[in-house]
Amino acid sequence: MPPITIYTKSWCPYCQAAKQLLTAKGAAFDEIEISGKEAERAEMVQRAGGRTTVPQIFIGDRHVGGFDDLNALDRRGELDPLLA
Template structure:
């Protein structure tokens, strides 16, 4: 179930943030991504705290990304990491070019 849930969200031209509403870094990640003017078609926030199998989802995220912490941010099928990784891309001026490259902008 967890694998199906995660994989059903991932698309080539989409940014997906798996997080929890109680996580301040999840909110920071979404705020930063919203500043990029992504449309709702290309940006999705998945609050895993609302899922009955939240622990299984985090275990699956650990399996495919190497971490079970949130946020787990995917650009297309690839996990770029968490908020600090996203912020680093923005600081280096790489965020917008990557979003354009995957077709999210």
């Protein structure tokens, strides 16, 4: 399984949903909580091509996007192959 990184904020319901979906798939992930952490937030924005919302999800070197993007991949049957 490729490494998964998810940038989050503790109060974000979309972050919770993304983590729940990944957990349901049996995927381990590194969570980077960016609330009040400018260096981590700047890293996320740079890696995400300027996107500033959370969550921002990376599977291996691929930027997946946010929860809606992750969920769309799952609905299309494209998430499981990425996680394999």
